[in-house]
Amino acid sequence: MLFRLFPRLRLPDASSPVQSRDAFIYVDRGMSVVGWMPPKNAYGRWIYRVWTVFTTVFFMILLDVSLLISYSELSSFTAGQFLTSLQVAFNCFGSSVKASYTFAGLKRFKQAKKILDRLDERCGSTEERIQLQKTATRCNQIYLAYNTMYLLYSCSTFIASMLIGRLAWNLYNPLIDAEKNLISFWLAGIVEFLWMTGAVLQDLMADVYPIIYFLTIRTHITFLKERLSKLRTDGSMTEDENYVELIKCIEDHRLILDYCNTLRPVVSGTIFVQFLLCGVVMGLSMINIIFFSNFWTGLSTAIFMCDLVLQTFPFCYICNMISDDCYELANSLFHSNWLTANRQYKITLRYFLHNVQKPIILTAGGIFIISMGSNITVAKLAFSVVTFVKQLNIAEKFYD
Secondary structure (H helix, E strand, O other): OHHHHOHHHOOOOOOOOOOHHHHHHHHHHHHHHOOOOOOOOHHHHHHHHHHHHHHHHHHHHHHHHHHHHHHHHHHHOOHHHHHHHHHHHHHHHHHHHHHHHHHHOHHHHHHHHHHHHHHHOOOOOHHHHHHHHHHHHHHHHHHHHHHHHHHHHHHHHHHHHHHOOOOOOOOOOOOOOOOOOHHHHHHHHHHHHHHHHHHHHHHHHHHHHHHHHHHHHHHHHHHHHHHHHOOOOOOOOOHHHHHHHHHHHHHHHHHHHHHHHHHHHHHHHHHHHHHHHHHHHHHHHHHHHHHHOOHHHHHHHHHHHHHHHHHHHHHHHHHHHHHHHHHHHHHHHHOOOOOOOOHHHHHHHHHHHHHHOOOOOOEEOOOEEOOHHHHHHHHHHHHHHHHHHHHHOHHHHHHO
């Protein structure tokens, strides 16, 4: 049943046509749902702009305003409800910034896909095409896994709070008085749920696209590494043909760098916001679980913490792997069969070797290197927040 609804989750037949763009099918559909990717039809684009304005106003602007206004009546919050709202508020403000960066970078996504199309032209062997299929399938699976985890948070928080007779996020809503009667209470809760789910979906798009886009380019880096190791190993090729193959490898490397440089500004902004908020929001979530949650609200908060980990950890890990791949590129080129080559080949190889030794390093806001080390450093801030609360006995004062 699942594969019928989402056929891209299953590896297609080896004879099926494949391209790197297949990795973005589901994430592009998700961006279309949140109002970021208009249809190609000219008439449909005008109608779609209304949906784009609606999602932008409601999920990026009004939700943040509603969260701020709701804090004007702090007496209506319980301690756990306040922390749940506060951790979501920090994340929502950051999500609005990340969503803005992502939405502004749509043209760069299109440019990156065109670069991938040029890299796909070099994938002529059966092994490379099968690997492209596996990568595309894995990326679509990752998107669905993220979608499940993010929606699980909004659903679990809504259900856990409504069952104990409280609004999940206590958003300011002047149109519905939740305290009027039971019907109004459930109507206000459902509106909150739909409102927050829209913001969660936008946050999902901003968090998952770096993983999918850079997991795809890592496959092409692996292809280039294999091509470099095979240089001048085919005895049937002439020296001129070997030289042409070396030039093609240089062009592949340049396209990979162009791809990373195209996406660099968008990724830098979104990951920078994630790094700034991750430690503080995770610390608030830990405090909520330790001091103020029951089983069900604690479960929803734990799911929220898992989603926070998904915002930074997988992409930082991919950046580490790409950096290691760059060092392996230089090793593959240096250990290739070039000793008996002619002078022109050696001069070109020397120039290429100099350039390929520079690793692909992405930074967050031009300040933090996106790596596992930076991710661990940011995560440590969460424990500092918990320690600070314990030392000041803030939790006990809430009970008093």
